Amino acid sequence: MARVWYRLGPILTVVIAIFVLWYAGTVALNAPWAHDKAKRAGVELSFSELVSDTMSQQKPKLPAPHQVGQEIWKTTGAMVAKGRAFSKRSLLYHSMVTLSSTLLGFALGTALGIALAVGIVYNRTMDMSVMPWVIASQTIPILAIAPMIIVVLNAIGISGLLPKAVISMYLSFFPVVVGMVKGLRSPDHMQLDQMKTWFATRGQEFWKLRLPSSMPYLFTSLKIAMAASLVGAIVGELPTGAVAGLGARLLAGSYYGQTIQIWSALITAAALAAALVGLIGLIQTMVLKRMGMVR
Amino acid sequence: MIWIVAGFAAWAIGWWVNVQLSKRPKTRATGLAVPAIFGITIIVIWECMVHGLEISPVLLPPPSMIAARFAGSTGILWQDFVQTVIKGALSGYILGCGAAFLIAVLIDRFPFLQRGLLPVGNFVAALPIIGMAPILVMWFGFDWQSKAAVVVVMVFFPMLVNTVQGLQATDHMQRDLMRTYAANYMQTLLKLRLPAAMPFIFNGLKIATTLALIGAIVAEFFGSPIKGMGFRISTSVGQLALDLVWAEIVVAAVVGSAFYGGVALLEKAVTFWHPSQRG
Numbered sequence: 001m002a003r004v005w006y007r008l009g010p011i012l013t014v015v016i017a018i019f020v021l022w023y024a025g026t027v028a029l030n031a032p033w034a035h036d037k038a039k040r041a042g043v044e045l046s047f048s049e050l051v052s053d054t055m056s057q058q059k060p061k062l063p064a065p066h067q068v069g070q071e072i073w074k075t076t077g078a079m080v081a082k083g084r085a086f087s088k089r090s091l092l093y094h095s096m097v098t099l100s101s102t103l104l105g106f107a108l109g110t111a112l113g114i115a116l117a118v119g120i121v122y123n124r125t126m127d128m129s130v131m132p133w134v135i136a137s138q139t140i141p142i143l144a145i146a147p148m149i150i151v152v153l154n155a156i157g158i159s160g161l162l163p164k165a166v167i168s169m170y171l172s173f174f175p176v177v178v179g180m181v182k183g184l185r186s187p188d189h190m191q192l193d194q195m196k197t198w199f200a201t202r203g204q205e206f207w208k209l210r211l212p213s214s215m216p217y218l219f220t221s222l223k224i225a226m227a228a229s230l231v232g233a234i235v236g237e238l239p240t241g242a243v244a245g246l247g248a249r250l251l252a253g254s255y256y257g258q259t260i261q262i263w264s265a266l267i268t269a270a271a272l273a274a275a276l277v278g279l280i281g282l283i284q285t286m287v288l289k290r291m292g293m294v295r
Numbered sequence: 296m297i298w299i300v301a302g303f304a305a306w307a308i309g310w311w312v313n314v315q316l317s318k319r320p321k322t323r324a325t326g327l328a329v330p331a332i333f334g335i336t337i338i339v340i341w342e343c344m345v346h347g348l349e350i351s352p353v354l355l356p357p358p359s360m361i362a363a364r365f366a367g368s369t370g371i372l373w374q375d376f377v378q379t380v381i382k383g384a385l386s387g388y389i390l391g392c393g394a395a396f397l398i399a400v401l402i403d404r405f406p407f408l409q410r411g412l413l414p415v416g417n418f419v420a421a422l423p424i425i426g427m428a429p430i431l432v433m434w435f436g437f438d439w440q441s442k443a444a445v446v447v448v449m450v451f452f453p454m455l456v457n458t459v460q461g462l463q464a465t466d467h468m469q470r471d472l473m474r475t476y477a478a479n480y481m482q483t484l485l486k487l488r489l490p491a492a493m494p495f496i497f498n499g500l501k502i503a504t505t506l507a508l509i510g511a512i513v514a515e516f517f518g519s520p521i522k523g524m525g526f527r528i529s530t531s532v533g534q535l536a537l538d539l540v541w542a543e544i545v546v547a548a549v550v551g552s553a554f555y556g557g558v559a560l561l562e563k564a565v566t567f568w569h570p571s572q573r574g
Contacts, residue, residue, distance in 0.1 A: 010411030018415075029434075061434065125310075125317040128326070129333035136552055138505060147516075147532045148540050152354050231423045238516055246426075254429030254517050266426045273422050 022065055029061040030054035063260045071264040091268050097245040098233050099272065101161050105168020106229040110222065112169065113176025120177070121184040121210070122202070138174050146235050164236035171232040172225035179221025183214025216293060219284035226276045234269060298347030302340045309336030356538040364538040365545060371527070372546055379524040380550055382439035383511035387446025392503055395451045396496070399458035400484070413459055420452040428514040437518045445514040450503035461495025462488055494569050497562035504554045508547065
């Protein structure tokens with residue numbers, strides 16, 4: 001019990017502190033508008049009236065956590081209860097749109113990243129010529145050219161999922177390349193020599209030594225790649241003109257000043273990111289345990 | 296047709312030269328030449344393919360056209376650079392990294408806060424923070440202040456997590472030695488723990504350079520005055536002026552690489568003692 005408290009206590013404290021600050025911020029940021037309204041109505045606000053008003057505005061500067069929670073429930077759980085889980089007003093629908101392009105981009109990026117890493121490890125020319133560009137490619141703010149990728153791919157007739165997935169792919173291949181190169185090179189000389197004394201072919205060396213020993217590195221990179229891929233999918237949805245997806249919800253919310261909608265999309269995106277990264281973490285523990293690599 | 300042949304020839308020559316170069320022992324010159332040749336080959340192939348396959352410049356302008364546009368609109372590019380990079384990204388970068396550094400030093404004194412903030416910070420660093428952009432644009436207005444705010448939020452957590460980890464990088468032996476010297480908290484901090492934390496701090500600073508540029512540019516998609524790189528990119532895409540978009544991308548790439556390179560150079564100067572820098 002004491003150990004659980006030692007680990008969870010501080011985290012709980014910080015989380016509670018965040019909520020307290022959030023509520024305080026709600027009151028502070030929304031107070032001017034509440035005062036404004038009261039002045040026009042010609043009434044004095046008592047403190048408790050002020051607080052309750054700041055918590056229940058239609059378009060607050062900062063919505064209170066419970067308002068966001070209600071909005072999320074209204075657009076997910078309540079929609080499911082009404083049997084309209086995937087109507088266009090449902091956050092589930094938008095999450096699915098974002099999720100599908102995130103996963104496609106993540107799969108493409110991981111495949112590209114692993115392929116590049118294998119090439120880099122086994123081919124000296126590729127190592128010397130491609131690796132610096134892989135690193136340089138990430139100093140380019142790729143998200144900035146997201147609109148162009150979308151428009152250009154649309155113009156040649158590719159629309160829908162793939163353009164967004166391309167952006168996710170671009171963001172997610174980098175951590176995989178770097179991690180896998182490190183991982184595939186992690187067996188030391190002793191182990192490589194041992195493979196040589198066993199007369200192992202290059203293929204055997206790859207499948208039986210290099211690939212297994214790169215697994216811990218792979219999973220660490222996959223977590224980063226997944227988070228990056230989600231960001232790519234959300235930004236990729238912005239220039240399509242707010243059709244569908246969490247990014248589109250963000251943009252639509254910012255056009256119409258629907259702060260509660262923005263926040264609920266944001267929280268949903270955060271939950272999605274946490275779930276995806278957590279899922280990879282789970283697979284990681286399972287795989288590494290079976291491989292006998294968990295300490 | 297001749298363009299396509301030229302493209303393949305360029306590819307073959309570039310590849311052959313690189314194979315020859317990489318067979319030699321690795322020196323500084325080949326280390327720079329090989330990637331340079333690779334880059335030039337790609338640009339030549341791009342130019343040849345655009346002409347050879349008659350790709351419309353509306354879809355993919357050839358590099359020569361981009362270069363011409365770049366030279367022709369330096370005024371606009373400079374104006375956008377000042378608005379987005381200097382005012383938005385740089386001020387946000389300094390504020391965000393500075394604040395994260397100070398707070399990291401503060402929470403380092405309280406192990407309770409440390410154990411609470413590190414997992415939360417790690418969690419937040421994995422979230423799609425860029426989504427905060429529309430909210431911050433709403434709060435701080437359309438001008439550069441809101442872009443700086445987005446950058447602050449984006450760089451804060453990676454920097455915080457790295458600094459806190461760095462401050463824990465000293466081992467017991469070293470701290471005990473400082474105690475036998477009767478060093479007080481400030482002396483231990485300044486003479487042992489901050490220098491030892493520098494590799495971690497610079498890691499955070501390097502990650503933050505890319506995030507800062509991304510934040511400043513993407514925040515402009517949600518509303519901006521009529522200048523700035525993000526504004527120019529989104530409006531030029533709408534007008535199908537893709538050569539101008541590519542010119543902006545060239546600026547962004549050069550700025551991003553220079554920013555990163557600058558921090559890396561600074562790191563080399565500050566952490567010259569670290570094994571990764573001596574190699």
